[in-house]
Amino acid sequence: MSFRIKRKQLSIYNFYNKVIIHCPKCQKMAFIEKIKKNEESKNDLFSEEVLFCNNCGYNKKGTLLYNSELFELWLKTECNGKELWAFNEEHLKYLKDYVQAKLRERKKDKKTGWSNSSIDSRLPNWIKSSKNREKILKCIQKIEDLLKK
Numbered sequence: 640m641s642f643r644i645k646r647k648q649l650s651i652y653n654f655y656n657k658v659i660i661h662c663p664k665c666q667k668m669a670f671i672e673k674i675k676k677n678e679e680s681k682n683d684l685f686s687e688e689v690l691f692c693n694n695c696g697y698n699k700k701g702t703l704l705y706n707s708e709l710f711e712l713w714l715k716t717e718c719n720g721k722e723l724w725a726f727n728e729e730h731l732k733y734l735k736d737y738v739q740a741k742l743r744e745r746k747k748d749k750k751t752g753w754s755n756s757s758i759d760s761r762l763p764n765w766i767k768s769s770k771n772r773e774k775i776l777k778c779i780q781k782i783e784d785l786l787k788k
């Protein structure tokens with residue numbers, strides 16, 4: 640199973656201010672970060688980034704995420720036969736908050752839930768599905784452990 644970032648996925652989420660990847664050289668944890676850190680560049684796919692690896696010193700500048708098929712995400716796991724992945728801690732927290740909120744409001748009226756919000760519609764159906772929530776939460780915890788390595 641490939642966990643490479645697809646360009647289509649990039650446009651769905653606005654969390655690519657920082658992306659944790661496997662270093663293309665040494666395979667350890669490396670980062671792609673936006674060079675200009677303001678609100679506009681944060682979600683601008685074409686603003687310049689820098690890739691850096693604290694392990695081997697590899698670094699590279701450019702519009703890297705636009706060619707994101709070249710990089711492999713660090714925060715990923717197989718979950719229920721699907722790919723569960725996140726760009727960074729913030730993105731992972733967003734997923735976790737979503738699944739936990741859904742678990743809490745399980746018994747509430749559907750109309751009062753998040754089911755019509757725009758955030759909700761960005762997520763894949765298998766994450767939104769009520770059947771999988773406990774399982775997905777476990778997968779998210781597994782990904783959280785990857786940050787500690």
Ligand SMILES: [Zn+2]
Nearest residue numbers: 662665692695
């Ligand atoms: Zn490296």
